[in-house]
Amino acid sequence: MNNPLQPPNPTIAAAVVTAMTNEEALSTTRMTTGDQYFVFAITTTRAEYVIRMTDAQHKKNFISAIDWQKKLIPLGIPLAKFIHADLEGQYSPFPALLMMRLPGDDLCNIYSDLSASDKNNLAKEMVKIQSATDLLPDGLGYGILSSYDHITEDKSWYDFLINRLRLFLDIIKKNAVFDPGLVMEVIAKAQDIEEELRKIRARPFLWDASERNVIVYQGKISGIVDVDDMCFGDPLFVIALTYTALENEGYDTLYPDYWAENLQLDESAQRRLAFYRLFYAIVFMRKHSMTTTNNQKINFDTLRLKAIFQQALTRMKKFDV
Numbered sequence: 001m002n003n004p005l006q007p008p009n010p011t012i013a014a015a016v017v018t019a020m021t022n023e024e025a026l027s028t029t030r031m032t033t034g035d036q037y038f039v040f041a042i043t044t045t046r047a048e049y050v051i052r053m054t055d056a057q058h059k060k061n062f063i064s065a066i067d068w069q070k071k072l073i074p075l076g077i078p079l080a081k082f083i084h085a086d087l088e089g090q091y092s093p094f095p096a097l098l099m100m101r102l103p104g105d106d107l108c109n110i111y112s113d114l115s116a117s118d119k120n121n122l123a124k125e126m127v128k129i130q131s132a133t134d135l136l137p138d139g140l141g142y143g144i145l146s147s148y149d150h151i152t153e154d155k156s157w158y159d160f161l162i163n164r165l166r167l168f169l170d171i172i173k174k175n176a177v178f179d180p181g182l183v184m185e186v187i188a189k190a191q192d193i194e195e196e197l198r199k200i201r202a203r204p205f206l207w208d209a210s211e212r213n214v215i216v217y218q219g220k221i222s223g224i225v226d227v228d229d230m231c232f233g234d235p236l237f238v239i240a241l242t243y244t245a246l247e248n249e250g251y252d253t254l255y256p257d258y259w260a261e262n263l264q265l266d267e268s269a270q271r272r273l274a275f276y277r278l279f280y281a282i283v284f285m286r287k288h289s290m291t292t293t294n295n296q297k298i299n300f301d302t303l304r305l306k307a308i309f310q311q312a313l314t315r316m317k318k319f320d321v
Helices: 008-020 056-075 107-113 118-135 158-175 180-192 196-200 236-248 254-263 265-285 302-319
Strands: 025-031 036-043 048-053 084-086 096-100 144-147 203-206 215-217 218-223 230-233
Touching: 008 036, 008 048, 008 084, 008 096, 056 084, 056 096, 056 118, 056 144, 096 203, 107 215, 107 236, 118 203, 118 215, 118 218, 158 180, 158 196, 158 265, 180 196, 180 265, 180 302, 196 265, 218 265, 230 236, 236 254, 236 265, 236 302, 254 265
Parallel strands: none
Antiparallel strands: 025 036, 036 048, 048 096, 084 096, 144 230, 203 230, 215 218
């Protein structure tokens, strides 16, 4: 932040919302969601809002979020629409985006209260939402990108995955919590299906609409939040993230099971999904012990993560020729 000793706090957030809406703030609560930003739920005399705040260095992410809304909302994708933006520090030193608070809660927060039928219905909704992005053109590059103009050196989906794994290998070596040999096993599995991964189109999809960022109300998806970028590649990737995140939190995996089932995946797709679940086990190992942009320390159950990895590896080996 511009002043690391004083990041955005409830008092600053409330003052910004009051300036934006001309409504008195009655209560302000720091929300725990989001690794990148400071997020506050604010109740005023007239409505309930959510405000996202960051520093000038990350303002570009807010700009891309606004741009993606212009592309996605007309497709029928239920994003939480921004109603005010302060990107130039008019109301505080921190760029901010304001939206109405959607009814409901993050899927992960109410997951244990859902029935199997609820999870199936939500999965069907998500299939429709994700399929709407098919109306967008393919990207010129692969991976998680802020815009169509953002082109990386990854010229194929395989390149993106391999380069990420090599990055994770270096981080895991430095952290010395997990065996770097596990990453090498995943790299070997990627090389086994390299030809298949290189054939994947650069299709845009909502890569972070997993067990988080999906707001559920009365058994239905009321909206999706925090879409600052899109991933270009294989849409099965987000299902694997959802699987791993739920497993990491000790939940069942009925929701992604139904999600995959509704897509009627052929053997090739099932193999890729199995690989992505293995990939994401490494992602979570890499995230363990890191400090997020908004100063939150991430700590996972290391034994559980190791078990998730071994289960994913066993699942992947079933596809060995």
